[in-house]
Amino acid sequence: MAQAMIGRNFVKEWKLKELSGVAKTKLKNRSFERGRKMFAAGGCFACHRFANEGGMTGPDLTGAGGRYSPHDLLEQIIDPSKEINEQFVPVIVKMKNGDLITGVVVNMNGDRVTVNTDMFDPNQRVNVNRPQVESIEPSKVSPMPPGLLNLMREDEVMDLLAYILSGGDRNHSAFKK
Numbered sequence: 133m134a135q136a137m138i139g140r141n142f143v144k145e146w147k148l149k150e151l152s153g154v155a156k157t158k159l160k161n162r163s164f165e166r167g168r169k170m171f172a173a174g175g176c177f178a179c180h181r182f183a184n185e186g187g188m189t190g191p192d193l194t195g196a197g198g199r200y201s202p203h204d205l206l207e208q209i210i211d212p213s214k215e216i217n218e219q220f221v222p223v224i225v226k227m228k229n230g231d232l233i234t235g236v237v238v239n240m241n242g243d244r245v246t247v248n249t250d251m252f253d254p255n256q257r258v259n260v261n262r263p264q265v266e267s268i269e270p271s272k273v274s275p276m277p278p279g280l281l282n283l284m285r286e287d288e289v290m291d292l293l294a295y296i297l298s299g300g301d302r303n304h305s306a307f308k309k
């Protein structure tokens with residue numbers, strides 16, 4: 133998260149209610165370019181694919197605008213742990229020797245469970261040998277960090293939101309002047 137946010141300052145701790153209210157009237161005349169810039173500055177590309185760009189440790193967000201209302205989209209971003217996408221359930225693996233491994237299961241093969249322990253880096257993987265596992269529990273904490281919007285101004289959040297809702301289409305109505 134640190135590297136994604138370099139050069140940006142804390143703006144405020146945005147609350148869902150406030151931004152959702154703003155989105156009711158301000159999702160027009162938005163800037164596609166700045167929305168895209170915010171998607172990068174917010175670190176979203178590190179974990180999310182969008183219009184064929186970006187990482188793949190998190191869900192592809194190209195179609196998110198079709199699945200979520202502006203309010204629900206904001207909620208997913210502000211409070212990632214409230215509803216965790218079932219394909220990306222984080223786990224806590226307790227080994228018999230007492231070691232704890234937290235991350236997202238990316239592969240299971242026979243006795244081997246592969247866990248990605250750092251969503252910013254798809255290569256950070258640990259192979260766990262099942263016979264040495266004490267327990268595997270789902271975690272209630274999303275692998276997506278909260279508070280990413282807190283480094284953006286209101287206008288920037290609205291551009292980001294319009295960008296996600298557009299699915300990457302510059303001609304989307306939210307960008308009409």
Ligand code: HEC
Pocket residue numbers: 171174175176177178179180189190191193196205208209212213215216217218220251252274275276277280281
């Ligand atoms: C460190 C990786 C990471 C970063 C950075 C990140 N996300 Fe996520 N995001 C995830 C993961 C993993 C999930 C799925 C788990 C969940 O639902 O909480 C997710 C879920 C979501 C969802 C719900 C999508 C769905 O279909 O379930 C939205 C919307 C979203 N992220 C938006 C964003 C936006 C916008 C940013 C940038 C401001 C961002 N994310 C930054 C990892 C990340």
